[in-house]
Amino acid sequence: METFFGRYRNLIVLAAILFAQVIGLAIQVRRPTQLGETRLIRLWAISAVTPLEKAAVHTQTWFQDIWKNYAYLRSVRRENRELKAELDRMKIEQARLGEDARMAQRVQALLAFKEQYVDTTVAAQVIGTSGSEQSRVLYLDKGSNDGIKTDMAVITPTGIVGKIVQVFPQASQVLPLNDQFSGVGVTLKDSRLQGILKGSQNGATTIQYIMADEKVTPGEEVLTSGGDRIFPKGLPVGRVVSVEPGKDLFLNIRVIPAARLDQLEEVLVVTDIKEKMPDAKDLAPIRASDILADRLPTVPNKPATDATGTAKPGTASARTTAASATKPGGAATATTGNKPTTGTAGATAPKPGAASATRATGTTGAPSNNAAAGPTTQPKPKKPAITAPTDNTTGSQPAAGTAANPARNRTSPAVEQSPSKPNQSPATQTPPQL
Amino acid sequence: MSSRAMPFRGSLTSREQVAVYDFSWPVVVFVPLAAILIQIFIPVRVRYFPIIDLPLMVTIFFALARRNPVTGCVTGCIIGLLQDLFAGPAHPLGMYGIALTIVGYLASSLGLKIDVENPGSRFLITYVFFVLHQGIYYGVAHGLLREAQVWSWSHVALSALANAILALFVFAFLDRFKRR
Numbered sequence: 340m341e342t343f344f345g346r347y348r349n350l351i352v353l354a355a356i357l358f359a360q361v362i363g364l365a366i367q368v369r370r371p372t373q374l375g376e377t378r379l380i381r382l383w384a385i386s387a388v389t390p391l392e393k394a395a396v397h398t399q400t401w402f403q404d405i406w407k408n409y410a411y412l413r414s415v416r417r418e419n420r421e422l423k424a425e426l427d428r429m430k431i432e433q434a435r436l437g438e439d440a441r442m443a444q445r446v447q448a449l450l451a452f453k454e455q456y457v458d459t460t461v462a463a464q465v466i467g468t469s470g471s472e473q474s475r476v477l478y479l480d481k482g483s484n485d486g487i488k489t490d491m492a493v494i495t496p497t498g499i500v501g502k503i504v505q506v507f508p509q510a511s512q513v514l515p516l517n518d519q520f521s522g523v524g525v526t527l528k529d530s531r532l533q534g535i536l537k538g539s540q541n542g543a544t545t546i547q548y549i550m551a552d553e554k555v556t557p558g559e560e561v562l563t564s565g566g567d568r569i570f571p572k573g574l575p576v577g578r579v580v581s582v583e584p585g586k587d588l589f590l591n592i593r594v595i596p597a598a599r600l601d602q603l604e605e606v607l608v609v610t611d612i613k614e615k616m617p618d619a620k621d622l623a624p625i626r627a628s629d630i631l632a633d634r635l636p637t638v639p640n641k642p643a644t645d646a647t648g649t650a651k652p653g654t655a656s657a658r659t660t661a662a663s664a665t666k667p668g669g670a671a672t673a674t675t676g677n678k679p680t681t682g683t684a685g686a687t688a689p690k691p692g693a694a695s696a697t698r699a700t701g702t703t704g705a706p707s708n709n710a711a712a713g714p715t716t717q718p719k720p721k722k723p724a725i726t727a728p729t730d731n732t733t734g735s736q737p738a739a740g741t742a743a744n745p746a747r748n749r750t751s752p753a754v755e756q757s758p759s760k761p762n763q764s765p766a767t768q769t770p771p772q773l
Numbered sequence: 774m775s776s777r778a779m780p781f782r783g784s785l786t787s788r789e790q791v792a793v794y795d796f797s798w799p800v801v802v803f804v805p806l807a808a809i810l811i812q813i814f815i816p817v818r819v820r821y822f823p824i825i826d827l828p829l830m831v832t833i834f835f836a837l838a839r840r841n842p843v844t845g846c847v848t849g850c851i852i853g854l855l856q857d858l859f860a861g862p863a864h865p866l867g868m869y870g871i872a873l874t875i876v877g878y879l880a881s882s883l884g885l886k887i888d889v890e891n892p893g894s895r896f897l898i899t900y901v902f903f904v905l906h907q908g909i910y911y912g913v914a915h916g917l918l919r920e921a922q923v924w925s926w927s928h929v930a931l932s933a934l935a936n937a938i939l940a941l942f943v944f945a946f947l948d949r950f951k952r953r
Contacts, residue, residue, distance in 0.1 A: 357874055470812035470816060473914070520861075541923055541925070
């Protein structure tokens with residue numbers, strides 16, 4: 340027996356070590372760790388290594404900063420000029436997009452969608468990787484001491500990166516999009532098809548579970564769908580590079596991530612995502628005709644104003660407020676200037692200004708100022724539903740809405756209300772909501 | 774400095790005895806640690822670095838130099854398990870451990886039979902052991918754990934080539950720590 344062990348000592352040791360490791364593997368596979376749970380040995384190892392990595396990365400960053408901030412300033416002036424020009428362009432773009440966004444908010448309110456947006460983020464630096472091709476996890480220099488928790492989204496300004504899978508006191512581990520165990524709910528921007536973006540062993544990212552009969556074009560942008568409850572909806576994910584028929588009736592859609600996952604340095608960890616329902620009160624009742632009216636061109640009609648530029652009581656602008664506050668659908672008599680006209684309230688406000696004014700008065704009873712903003716969603720004071728022409732309308736800021744949107748004056752049929760008691764007008768029914 | 778020699782059995786070289794090297798304990802501890810640290814730190818800055826496997830090279834080097842199969846497989850086991858620790862929560866401990874244990878054992882057994890000082894043989898040994906290491910990992914992941922794995926001969930061949938070339942320099946550097 341002694342001879343046997345002596346002779347096969349090496350093989351026996353090898354077999355014993357392998358056997359122990361296979362048993363260890365079997366135990367781990369049978370009892371997988373829960374999400375967020377960390378094996379103690381991993382905690383120790385990563386906690387021991389993290390300070391070294393942090394020190395190395397920060398030293399390197401320090402030298403890089405010195406080089407970038409002091410030594411390499413040749414192109415800064417030119418860059419500055421270009422950035423200023425770009426900023427001007429962005430301002431114009433922002434104004435246009437702002438209008439679209441407000442419109443989208445109103446529609447969103449109508450459909451009772453919850454709005455998700457990134458509320459707070461923590462900037463973190465990538466300090467390490469798994470070091471192997473089989474796993475693509477990254478290490479960040481921020482951990483539970485900085486408020487990081489598992490399942491938080493990790494993003495960059497160009498696109499999403501992945502999610503936090505393990506948190507240590509001084510560091511955290513990110514599972515990037517292109518890891519084979521990763522999965523992100525995504526939407527194709529143009530076709531609005533939804534699928535799951537999966538990584539793979541070789542680092543390629545593909546969208547799965549989109550039927551083969553759907554049409555997806557290369558170049559289409561991919562956004563987060565928000566369905567995974569980790570990434571807020573609408574963040575850029577990447578771009579479709581190829582579409583091929585896959586197996587099981589699904590398309591094989593290959594995506595290039597928007598974020599450079601192989602060259603990450605600084606990232607943002609989304610520590611708080613707010614969900615809010617757009618407040619319909621702020622937005623006021625909207626009718627389809629109002630939305631359409633907002634988009635239609637109008638011919639300005641100058642209101643009657645006195646020398647100071649304020650509208651006179653009893654003039655068209657004052658009465659128009661009442662007109663927009665009348666019972667919809669009911670036949671009404673309106674006075675435009677001194678000329679009485681007839682019409683139905685349902686047909687009021689076919690022009691942009693009118694639509695806004697109608698909403699403002701319909702909900703809040705503050706007919707003048709908010710109307711000036713047109714379709715904006717500024718907060719309004721809560722008052723009785725509808726008011727007759729009041730001093731507000733004819734006072735110091737009376738015609739802001741009406742003067743700016745005089746089209747209303749011509750077209751708003753309404754019952755003229757007696758302005759005997761300002762702010763205490765007979766309430767009338769609000770227009771029907773969608 | 775200790776110097777030992779083992780009788781040469783089953784000649785593949787012209788030498789009658791093969792040298793067995795020893796290392797000081799700081800080298801034994803810190804070289805594998807440094808290899809693992811570099812392996813997890815450098816890919817942040819260097820895009821294609823993950824195809825390089827420094828822990829594998831260190832395992833092969835120590836195994837070849839010591840020429841003791843037991844020490845070789847224990848060294849491989851420890852380095853492999855350390856590498857497993859940093860590979861993410863979805864990566865069970867032991868996958869690299871098993872692969873490097875076998876590589877360590879075979880490398881040290883091979884070191885008993887052939888000349889491993891020659892750059893040509895080092896190149897070939899590293900090349901072959903890299904492919905073997907990938908194969909064992911694939912076998913463990915796919916066969917034991919039923920993980921979806923992709924095997925690409927071209928990728929493995931190119932990675933093995935890159936590792937074999939780099940190993941020549943790494944081994945030459947680590948030769949300085951040898952004690953006879």
